[in-house]
Amino acid sequence: MNHNLDKSYQDDILIVDDTPDNLRLLSAMLTKQGFEVRKALTGQAAIASALADAPDLILLDIKMPTMSGYEVCQQLKANPRTEQIPVIFISALDDVIDKVKAFAAGGIDYVTKPFQEAEVLARINNQLNLQRLQKQLIEQNRELARSNRELAQFAYVVSHDLQQPLQSITGFAKLLLLKYGADLDTTAHEYLNRITDSGNRMQRLIQDLLSYAQVDKQAELELLDCNLILEQVLDNLQSTITEKNVTLTYVPLPKVMGSETQLIQLFQNLISNGIKFARPGVLPAIDISIEEYPGHCLFKIQDNGIGIAAENLERVFEVFYRLHSTKEYPGTGIGLATCKKIVEFHGGEIWVTSELGSGTTFCFTLVTPSPLL
Ligand SMILES: Nc1ncnc2c1ncn2[C@@H]1O[C@H](COP(=O)(O)OP(=O)(O)O)[C@@H](O)[C@H]1O
Ligand SMILES: [Mg+2]
Numbered sequence: 001m002n003h004n005l006d007k008s009y010q011d012d013i014l015i016v017d018d019t020p021d022n023l024r025l026l027s028a029m030l031t032k033q034g035f036e037v038r039k040a041l042t043g044q045a046a047i048a049s050a051l052a053d054a055p056d057l058i059l060l061d062i063k064m065p066t067m068s069g070y071e072v073c074q075q076l077k078a079n080p081r082t083e084q085i086p087v088i089f090i091s092a093l094d095d096v097i098d099k100v101k102a103f104a105a106g107g108i109d110y111v112t113k114p115f116q117e118a119e120v121l122a123r124i125n126n127q128l129n130l131q132r133l134q135k136q137l138i139e140q141n142r143e144l145a146r147s148n149r150e151l152a153q154f155a156y157v158v159s160h161d162l163q164q165p166l167q168s169i170t171g172f173a174k175l176l177l178l179k180y181g182a183d184l185d186t187t188a189h190e191y192l193n194r195i196t197d198s199g200n201r202m203q204r205l206i207q208d209l210l211s212y213a214q215v216d217k218q219a220e221l222e223l224l225d226c227n228l229i230l231e232q233v234l235d236n237l238q239s240t241i242t243e244k245n246v247t248l249t250y251v252p253l254p255k256v257m258g259s260e261t262q263l264i265q266l267f268q269n270l271i272s273n274g275i276k277f278a279r280p281g282v283l284p285a286i287d288i289s290i291e292e293y294p295g296h297c298l299f300k301i302q303d304n305g306i307g308i309a310a311e312n313l314e315r316v317f318e319v320f321y322r323l324h325s326t327k328e329y330p331g332t333g334i335g336l337a338t339c340k341k342i343v344e345f346h347g348g349e350i351w352v353t354s355e356l357g358s359g360t361t362f363c364f365t366l367v368t369p370s371p372l373l
Pocket of ligand 2: 331335
């Protein structure tokens, strides 16, 4: 049976052995199985052959006169052009194979002479399959990173370009109201107001999408005082806090490594959610606490709001995921997705615990500088 029939090319194996008989034996066996086989009688010839054109796998004798298999393997592993090639050592049954040395030199497996044909083939195929899977993974990762970059770029461009026509729409609706408002009946007024409202909602959506798409673009992290971040956020939310009679409690916060705009966004999203998702008839109370650990700090933002059912806890971080209509609670469903992206970009983690009907706690970690800073 030819193991290579299902593939578009034949795997190319380099056999290195100073005994011509061994070379012939192995070569015949592997050729019969459909492999492309190359041979080398010395370590030097093997290295030259691998450098000229990397084989898919090398079978390498350990005991050779001028250069041992260990040395050959070390040299192959030290060269970026040949380091990826899997090396299986060949040792004679009466030699004591130094397995530790073989693996330390970069070998991946070994077979012993005299060969058990089935065993040698199984070991070779095993390594070739692993190698193929690894190549596939690397390729898929590269592809994934590329498509992620493209998607972020796309979201950025689209949301950016959508702003302009939208501004025309709301601008002209306002102009109509301003210039011809007196001549229009109440229905026309209502329609124009609806256009403006929808336009404003869409503007909000586009803004949120833009900040979501931009998170990993602003790469500079600096040492920031979270107390100042919080101060800024409370300033931004001042009118809502007063209007909704929010009780806010917090402790002194540490310094962290971060991007200022992003951390403001993070705290602001979480605090404004806590205020927005309040229980009817219950004044919102937000508490911010921390737990300090070596190298990072855990932040907890707790509210006394409507809570989130256990089955929805995981999904709230997805883009556009919302549990309520915009009539009940306005929003775009991008806030928490952006928070997650920000925290992860900063090397931390974010999660949520909640009890339906009594409140929610968002927890996230941020990197803190070493005590010397
Ligand atoms: N503090 C909270 N209490 C209860 N539910 C919350 C809270 N924060 C977020 N949620 C739920 O998670 C959803 C997603 O939040 P988010 O991404 O900030 O979107 P938005 O605030 O625009 O609705 C919200 O629509 C809400 O259902
Ligand atoms: Mg929100």
